[in-house]
Amino acid sequence: MSAATLFGLCAATLVGLGLYGVIAHPQPLRKIVAFNILGSGVFLMLGSVARRGAAAGMGGDPVPQALLITGIVVAFSATALAIALLLRLSEVSGSVTLSSDAPAEPKPDAGKA
Amino acid sequence: MTEAFDILLAALILGLALWTAIARETFAAVLGFMAYGLLLTLVWVRLHGVDVALTEGAIGGGLTGVLLIGAAARSRATESVSLAERPGTLTRALAAGLAAAVASALAVCVLILPVPAPTLAHEVAANLASTGVGNPITGVLLAFRAMDTLLEAIVLLFALVGVWSLAPDRAWGGRPGLRHSADPNGILAYVARVLPPIGVVVAMYIFWVGADHPGGKFQGATILASMWLLVMMAGLADAPPIRRSWVRVGLVAGPVVFIAIGLLGAWTAGAFLAYPDGLAKPLILVIEFALMPSLTLTLGLLMAGAPQRPEAP
Numbered sequence: 127m128s129a130a131t132l133f134g135l136c137a138a139t140l141v142g143l144g145l146y147g148v149i150a151h152p153q154p155l156r157k158i159v160a161f162n163i164l165g166s167g168v169f170l171m172l173g174s175v176a177r178r179g180a181a182a183g184m185g186g187d188p189v190p191q192a193l194l195i196t197g198i199v200v201a202f203s204a205t206a207l208a209i210a211l212l213l214r215l216s217e218v219s220g221s222v223t224l225s226s227d228a229p230a231e232p233k234p235d236a237g238k239a
Numbered sequence: 240m241t242e243a244f245d246i247l248l249a250a251l252i253l254g255l256a257l258w259t260a261i262a263r264e265t266f267a268a269v270l271g272f273m274a275y276g277l278l279l280t281l282v283w284v285r286l287h288g289v290d291v292a293l294t295e296g297a298i299g300g301g302l303t304g305v306l307l308i309g310a311a312a313r314s315r316a317t318e319s320v321s322l323a324e325r326p327g328t329l330t331r332a333l334a335a336g337l338a339a340a341v342a343s344a345l346a347v348c349v350l351i352l353p354v355p356a357p358t359l360a361h362e363v364a365a366n367l368a369s370t371g372v373g374n375p376i377t378g379v380l381l382a383f384r385a386m387d388t389l390l391e392a393i394v395l396l397f398a399l400v401g402v403w404s405l406a407p408d409r410a411w412g413g414r415p416g417l418r419h420s421a422d423p424n425g426i427l428a429y430v431a432r433v434l435p436p437i438g439v440v441v442a443m444y445i446f447w448v449g450a451d452h453p454g455g456k457f458q459g460a461t462i463l464a465s466m467w468l469l470v471m472m473a474g475l476a477d478a479p480p481i482r483r484s485w486v487r488v489g490l491v492a493g494p495v496v497f498i499a500i501g502l503l504g505a506w507t508a509g510a511f512l513a514y515p516d517g518l519a520k521p522l523i524l525v526i527e528f529a530l531m532p533s534l535t536l537t538l539g540l541l542m543a544g545a546p547q548r549p550e551a552p
Contacts, residue, residue, distance in 0.1 A: 129245050129285050134349035136249040136282075140256050142342025147260045149334035152325050155265055155310055159272050162303060163256050166279060169295075171345065177286040179358030184375055185287025189359040192379035195294045196391045199457055202298045203398035206541040209310045210402040214545065216314055217407075 134174035140167030154215075158208050165201045169194055245285060252278050266315065269307040276300020289453035290376040293445070297461035302542060305468070371520030373451030380455070381523045385512045389501065392494045392530060395537045399490070403481060406546040412482030413550045415543035420474045431473030438466035446531055450520075456527045460534035467539045478543045480550040486536070493533025497526050 144167055147160025172190050179187030255275040262268040276299050283292035326334075363375050363383070370382040380388045406413070421427045442462035449455030470476045479486050500522055504513040514522050 127242075129241075131349060132245050132249055133282055133286060134352075135346050136252060138342045138345035138349055139253055141345055142338040143253075143256045143260055145341055146334050146338035149337070150326055150331045151260075153265060155307070155314055156268060158310075159259050159268055159307060162272065162299075163259060163275070166275075166299065170279070170282065171349070173283065173286045173288055173291060174349065175352065175356070176288065178352065178356035179360060180287065181358045181360040182364035184360045184364065187356075187358045187360050188363050188375035188379050189384070191288045191291055192376050192384060193387065194288065194291045195376070195380065195455075195457060196387050198291070198294050198299050199391055200394050202303055203395045203541065205303050206306055207398045207401045209306050210405050210545050212310060213313060214405040 130174045130177040133170055133177075137167045137170035137174060140164070140170060143167075154212050155209075158205060158212070161208075162201065162205060165197075169197055169201075172197075241285075248278065248281055248285065252282065265311045266308070269304070269311045272307060273300060273304035276304055290374070290455065290458075293453060293458040294461075297458050297465075301465065302461060302538065305465075306542060369516075369519060370514075370523065372523060374449060374453065374455075376453070377449050377455055377523075381526060382514065382519060385497075385501070389494065389497050389512070392497065392534065392537075395534070395541070396490060396494065399537055399541050402541060402545050410546045410549055412480060413546045414480050414548045415478045415540060415546050416471075417547065418474075418477065419472050421472070423474075428473045428475060431469045431475055435466040435470060438462055438469075442466070446527070449527070450524075456531045456534060460531050460538060463531075463535040464538035464542065467535065468542055471539075471543065478540070481540070481546050482550070486540075489536045490533055490540075493530035496529035500526055 141164055144160050144162075144164025148157050148164060151157050151160055172194055173186075176186040176188075176190035176194070179190070181187070252275060255271050255278065258271040259268045259275065262271060276295065280292045280296040280300060283289070283295055360375075363379060366383070367373075367375055367378045370378045372378050372381070442459040445454040445462065446456055446459030447454075449459070471478055481487075501512040503522075504515070505511045507515045
């Protein structure tokens with residue numbers, strides 16, 4: 127089996143693992159980690175496709191590889207925003223939960239503490 | 240031999256991904272994720288994507304890992320509360336079924352990919368000479384698909400605007416994050432004095448060789464931003480208040496230059512972001528030089544987080 131196929135299959139499994147974590151984990155931070163695993167699975171799959179497109183003396187198709195660099199940076203900025211939202215939520219409500227019936231009483235601007 | 244290494248690498252990655260999913264403590268899961276990011280860097284090298292490996296190591300594993308660790312440390316106290324909200328067995332079974340179905344479908348797609356694989360490598364090789372750069376990835380990022388790179392820089396800015404908008408009213412315009420203080424004679428302060436000069440040289444080198452070899456502005460800017468973070472964490476310098484005009488100007492300067500050169504292309508070469516004949520390389524250099532400080536500032540401030548302290552008088 128070529129490295130491209132092997133890591134392509136690895137990527138498919140990573141997408142599955144990440145998807146399960148995003149749905150099944152109760153903690154938002156763990157969902158963010160799982161989302162990053164899912165994202166890296168997608169990137170790895172594109173990377174395996176890029177490797178298969180090796181030609182003209184290049185080790186891989188440079189177009190998907192360049193898109194991957196863009197993708198990784200965009201994924202980072204989304205993660206940074208998600209974490210900022212999470213920290214603000216814990217600052218305002220005192221707990222981090224996505225449950226709709228949680229007893230979290232939002233205090234008016236608890237950020238003063 | 241390399242096949243055995245690949246299989247071992249894939250097994251380690253899957254094991255670490257599984258660990259991040261099942262570890263009881265968030266902190267342990269995040270550490271697993273950082274190790275996962277580093278191993279993924281090796282995978283990129285095995286897939287002949289050295290540029291991607293540099294980006295993954297610097298941003299995917301490094302900066303994301305640091306952000307996650309900071310958040311995990313700060314939300315440790317509330318961890319047990321949300322653990323009690325574990326979804327029911329049925330939800331988890333359905334999620335597992337869905338995840339398995341998606342993974343199997345993707346695996347089948349991987350196995351039935353067309354042979355020979357479609358590729359744009361020939362087109363890139365044929366047109367690379369007209370851009371004047373030797374690294375095909377840089378050629379794609381700044382000439383053939385320059386629009387993606389422009390939008391990416393703007394997405395980073397939007398993310399920063401989003402993060403800033405989470406500031407409490409009293410801290411608006413103030414300094415991001417908490418004030419860090421470390422023992423001025425401690426090892427952290429020592430490293431924060433010794434490492435940045437080396438880091439700056441490495442970052443500039445990676446930035447400069449990006450024209451012809453793996454590297455480039457994103458990887459270089461990430462290293463610069465992490466050096467800045469190191470200095471801030473050691474308490475040697477404080478994060479700037481976000482109301483400062485040099486911060487605002489610095490953030491938008493890179494994208495503005497990029498857009499201006501794009502408009503110049505619309506006027507002289509007939510298309511937005513097209514480069515006039517013979518001027519491709521100098522214009523690409525101008526864009527790279529303008530983007531690098533803006534990216535450094537954006538990445539560093541994204542890591543520092545929302546403003547939390549009013550500017551000290």
